[in-house]
Amino acid sequence: MSERPSNDHVSNGRLDSATTRAEVLIEALPYIRRFFGTTVVVKFGGNAMGDDALASRFAEDIVLLQAVGIRPVVVHGGGPQIGDLMARLGKEPEFRDGLRVTDAETLDIARMVLVGKVNRDIVSSINIHGPLAVGVSGEDAGLITANERHPDLGFVGDVAAVNPAIIERLLAENLIPVVSTIGADLAGQSYNINADTVAGAIAEALGAEKLVYLTDIEGLRRDVNDPASLIRQTTADELAALMADGTLTGGMIPKIASCVQAVRGGVGQAHILDGRVPHVLLLEIFTDEGIGTMVSGTSQA
Amino acid sequence: MSERPSNDHVSNGRLDSATTRAEVLIEALPYIRRFFGTTVVVKFGGNAMGDDALASRFAEDIVLLQAVGIRPVVVHGGGPQIGDLMARLGKEPEFRDGLRVTDAETLDIARMVLVGKVNRDIVSSINIHGPLAVGVSGEDAGLITANERHPDLGFVGDVAAVNPAIIERLLAENLIPVVSTIGADLAGQSYNINADTVAGAIAEALGAEKLVYLTDIEGLRRDVNDPASLIRQTTADELAALMADGTLTGGMIPKIASCVQAVRGGVGQAHILDGRVPHVLLLEIFTDEGIGTMVSGTSQA
Amino acid sequence: MSERPSNDHVSNGRLDSATTRAEVLIEALPYIRRFFGTTVVVKFGGNAMGDDALASRFAEDIVLLQAVGIRPVVVHGGGPQIGDLMARLGKEPEFRDGLRVTDAETLDIARMVLVGKVNRDIVSSINIHGPLAVGVSGEDAGLITANERHPDLGFVGDVAAVNPAIIERLLAENLIPVVSTIGADLAGQSYNINADTVAGAIAEALGAEKLVYLTDIEGLRRDVNDPASLIRQTTADELAALMADGTLTGGMIPKIASCVQAVRGGVGQAHILDGRVPHVLLLEIFTDEGIGTMVSGTSQA
């Protein structure tokens, strides 16, 4: 506190409000202690990325995490933004078996948008709070080694290996890495890689405590049409089973599969949260109530 | 969040509450960033020390400060508790010119009570939260070199020098020093020293950001009988003037004089707070509203 | 040496060639010793950037510098590439008093091209040799604080301050920073900044030993039309005088002014070299013969 109104008394009302504030801080205490020094990988995406107010709150949350000693790593995608620039350039998207084909020009466009626009916007919104964020591409210092998924798909890559040294160096300097998911193969050829998959692979390589997906949905549902079927807490094994028996399908599969693999690979918990809820990251990490779907290694219910 | 009620939906009420919580955390953010890594010396005393609920909340506050990267140092007195044991032992207090005379037996009793009881109780209440606090006496590792105040007063000492190395070592290990204010001269003779004075001298020696006195009053008043005359913000020079012209007198003088000297010696701000307000430390440090009296080097109003 | 032709004798011819090789290495020895551990900032630009063979040799040179203990930093521009994408997007360039106006959309395009394409291409060409290069934008970790040059020009910025901490951290990890010259002001607004100017400012902030401009010309000439007037060695004062009296004018001015300021600010020497000569960087640094124009603080002729 550095400036203050002069001389009015502490009213009861103010004290009550003050007590509430103190209680919130005290409620956060065990979480601050528990997560101090741990790494949290957050996949930022979906509509939240396009909403200035939500993006600004997201930046605040990331900065708060860092301020209390957590080491956040942001991974982002940007499919809609890539589509926009392709459209403006008159580039027709081409699909094969339902998957987008990435020719050299498409890759160039994707790279420009991801590294040169989306990444920059996130870095800028964080750095309003101080010189904290550093943009990183998977091509930098060998972070992501990619290999070709399928010759027919062009420069669509899979994660062959993650060398997290550059991320760890930045974290060690109390910086916040913001990662674009372009990788390169050993010959220097770049590939565009699914950001959900990269987020999971980085979390695993870092031995992260948490992997968090900010999405446009409230969480996973057993029955996609029944809000009451929201899965609040589950295990990697249960999720794997729900994928295997076809209960879970569709666009969430890369996130779900990454949650399963990350948790099995040593990540503490994975979370699928509703990025449309303001400050949902803080609420998940620092308060007693859970939000969205939490995946852990073994049942804790 | 590690346990959670299964499957009830996020009600509007809960979201509202959640938003409030997030806002409190976000409000705390600039203070967390500003005070990260700084040292805060807190003099704990008065009635708060005897009230179990307040003592327990005080411990929570100290632990929260440490959890978010502040380095708290606790300094305590214990006059009433010393008086109690003297009474039980049938030892008559002796006064000369209004000051208590400390003979060898009284010193022994004071040392037992301060180091062996009051200090222990504070350490224990903090360590319920983890192995964090370490009791330290001014005699340890040359922390406080004392000299005799006046031959007639016996073993009542003044601070001759502070060697904060042991405090700094403990802080560097993320431990919380709890200091009893017994000092020793170079010949190994111990002395009892005023805790308010020691708190200021330690804050100055550590180059602390803040020196906080938890007291039984709301703050300093220009007119001791007029609650409306509460001084919310002042400077070392102004306080020195108010002492010089007799406006401020009485039992608060050691605290006030220590505030003036500490701020002049490089401490960022000194605070006189009402220790009876629950979590007053947190409210002062982490919220926009100020409480009690703040003393800084130069006017910031 | 790991594979070798079996059993043919060392011919005289081979020995001669071998001796020559050894002599080249021995000739390089004093330069290797002299520049070990020093920082060399290289501005890469012009036509060399678009020529795959030259770009590939440039990458080899940078990697060799790093292999022998020099700490290279690459700064790049990309005006022609920005123009290309603007043209493809049907965006008309707008000029005011001969200077290009950068509106929000132009800035977005410039940023995408510089950070998302040109920077990436340089990083990729270096990283074929190992996980060495890391792309950095001036917006990362507060590297370049910009301010607006003139309201009429839109988001064209000047360098207000350079905080080289992120560069120094990467250099300390034996990584090669490749810098795009986008800066941000304190409110988070980005600006496009002249790359020649940024290169000089970074060299000065790093206390670099050398600042090297790779250009499309052989070096500075006293008379632009007379190849015989090539300036091989000069001082900051002499160059400043040649600018003041109008001998030197035109597009080289930002480079020349940056050379003068950098050398006056503590950089050992500045060089304007012909980037079209293969491996010109190596020849300048590791051989006895000089190439292009060298600017030092005081005359050494």
Place this chain on the structure above:
Amino acid sequence: MSERPSNDHVSNGRLDSATTRAEVLIEALPYIRRFFGTTVVVKFGGNAMGDDALASRFAEDIVLLQAVGIRPVVVHGGGPQIGDLMARLGKEPEFRDGLRVTDAETLDIARMVLVGKVNRDIVSSINIHGPLAVGVSGEDAGLITANERHPDLGFVGDVAAVNPAIIERLLAENLIPVVSTIGADLAGQSYNINADTVAGAIAEALGAEKLVYLTDIEGLRRDVNDPASLIRQTTADELAALMADGTLTGGMIPKIASCVQAVRGGVGQAHILDGRVPHVLLLEIFTDEGIGTMVSGTSQA
């Protein structure tokens, strides 16, 4: 040597004395080299603690150990001193099955005496030689986790766990820890614990080279009434056998059992020495002759 008598010659007598001195130092050399950097845990107790001359010599010995690179840790008890204060306060000791019952008030008294008086006296006597000693209670920084021995005995504890981190930190700073044997359980409740047992547990946790008990007896005897039956050297197995067959009984049992356990747990040797012999610690460690009883893992006779 900084002051000297002027100009009298080196007499033969003085040279002889000088040679003797040099020989003593040279005799100590292999022990200094052997024990450099090792940890020695010394249990200080019995009558030596109450004898000012012996206490002062004990402090000198501890300081000499530290000066030549040994890392001493002092553990103390204080039964008689606790009894004194209880008597003065009119508190009747209560026994059950021959063991003293420790109610809350007795615990308070014990803690005040141990931490606030006995510990302080030892710290003071060492710190006459410099700012070396630091008082530590088992409650500090989780040093000793206690659990209740038996409900009928009140707050009498056993050692559940030792976390020697705080001791190791102080040793690493060349400080001398002086440990009071109050422990706390995880709920923050304090217990009084047998000091002999704590000394052994700390020696084991630190991987000490030596555990030394300073006692009021010459050493262990096979026949308590026969001075000629003094055991000069033995093994943990032999001692365990002598306890099992009833040869050794009585008040020395906690010390003997701790010697056996410590040596089996990795401590190099345990010693039971006569604390009434001046400088017995130095003689044991730095001279060729042994004193008292030495317990090692395997027979060395």
Place this chain on the structure above:
Amino acid sequence: MSERPSNDHVSNGRLDSATTRAEVLIEALPYIRRFFGTTVVVKFGGNAMGDDALASRFAEDIVLLQAVGIRPVVVHGGGPQIGDLMARLGKEPEFRDGLRVTDAETLDIARMVLVGKVNRDIVSSINIHGPLAVGVSGEDAGLITANERHPDLGFVGDVAAVNPAIIERLLAENLIPVVSTIGADLAGQSYNINADTVAGAIAEALGAEKLVYLTDIEGLRRDVNDPASLIRQTTADELAALMADGTLTGGMIPKIASCVQAVRGGVGQAHILDGRVPHVLLLEIFTDEGIGTMVSGTSQA
């Protein structure tokens, strides 16, 4: 480049030469990268040691290795120089079964020559390039523990153990150790040891990447009289077989046996090179062509 001829143009001839130079540097690049930070033990001996020009080039080569990040260790012998001083002192060499007997006086002479003359000359020739080399004898800091080969041979020793700590400390400070091959037994008696054997033992103890013998021959030959039988590349197993079947015999045996043992003990490659070829060390390490005989663990042909 610090001085330069003024204003003459870059002739074609100069460019050609320049390009050649750049290509040599670029050719060296992969070797510089591959061997950066590795240790190379070089046995210097034979006639090269007595030829001032070759000795001077040898010093240049060692300094270049160090300048590009390789850690060279020089081991030397000096049989002819020992013989010279013995002759001058009128000391008759004595042989038993063809081996020279080393009595106390001979040892004294050998030690003076090796440590006090040959070692000094090598150190001096390196230190013309800067304060780089440090002479070390096997007696220093326990580097080589020797034991007696045979009572009849006097003070001729074998390597009992190598403690490379002093070498590693010097290497860590970027210094160049130059080792004389005198060792000592545990009682302090010195012995003269074969330098070829010591070089191999030190290379093995350091886990060196390369062990290089500079000799007076072109390399090993299958048929000593047939230059066409030069072995350019071989394995430890093959060499061991050639020694076992008597193909290889004579004075090269200590070198060959050391190559076999070192490579089997973890050294990357061992080389037998012709020390009469100028800069043969550089050519072997930094160019694509191999020279002399290379021994590796497994066949790479």
Place this chain on the structure above:
Amino acid sequence: MSERPSNDHVSNGRLDSATTRAEVLIEALPYIRRFFGTTVVVKFGGNAMGDDALASRFAEDIVLLQAVGIRPVVVHGGGPQIGDLMARLGKEPEFRDGLRVTDAETLDIARMVLVGKVNRDIVSSINIHGPLAVGVSGEDAGLITANERHPDLGFVGDVAAVNPAIIERLLAENLIPVVSTIGADLAGQSYNINADTVAGAIAEALGAEKLVYLTDIEGLRRDVNDPASLIRQTTADELAALMADGTLTGGMIPKIASCVQAVRGGVGQAHILDGRVPHVLLLEIFTDEGIGTMVSGTSQA
């Protein structure tokens, strides 16, 4: 103590002896504390060097100093030993104006004797106690830069500069440097330098606490023929005056001048001791009585 006679009682006589031993150790305590971590440069020379018993005691003393945390550096000469080898080689010493001329052959002989024999003997006698000593020549790592004293004297050098880095590195590793006083000029030419002078220059460069000359005399005398005129304690100024007025002359002058310069250059005290007294180093440093002549910056009598 690891072995002990079984079961005989502690006799009074033994206790008395034991007490004496303890007292000697306790008497040494303040000196151990005072000199812990300080550097002591000892010039070893004169007849003591040729007496095996004294040399062995000297080694013990040096090892004891190191064992209690002092950092000893030994500097040695070897004039008589050089003369011996010259005589054996039939080399006539040549003098000019009373100073020995050092031609190339004489230098070679001096270097062999000093570095290859005298230095080795001292290193060996120390290393009987462990791998502690390392021989160093002034030529190693640029320790002593020499320049020619006078063309007529040949390779007799003066100290131009001392770079103590190699000594400090060895001390930091708890090794004992033993220094031969050969230096080299920048062109690599070696020179023989007076060892007394080198000892003082190294003490000054290291900021040593003490510089000790072990000699063949009892100390300095005001009247060389009157034992009663022994100077026990003096200052640099007084010594300089005694040299200036001709009271002190002769062969001690290089030592005396070095004492004066070293003390004026920051060395704590310089001592001229009688190296024939057994363990005189220990007696001087660790006992209350002074021996020989002590030179300090200012009068302490």
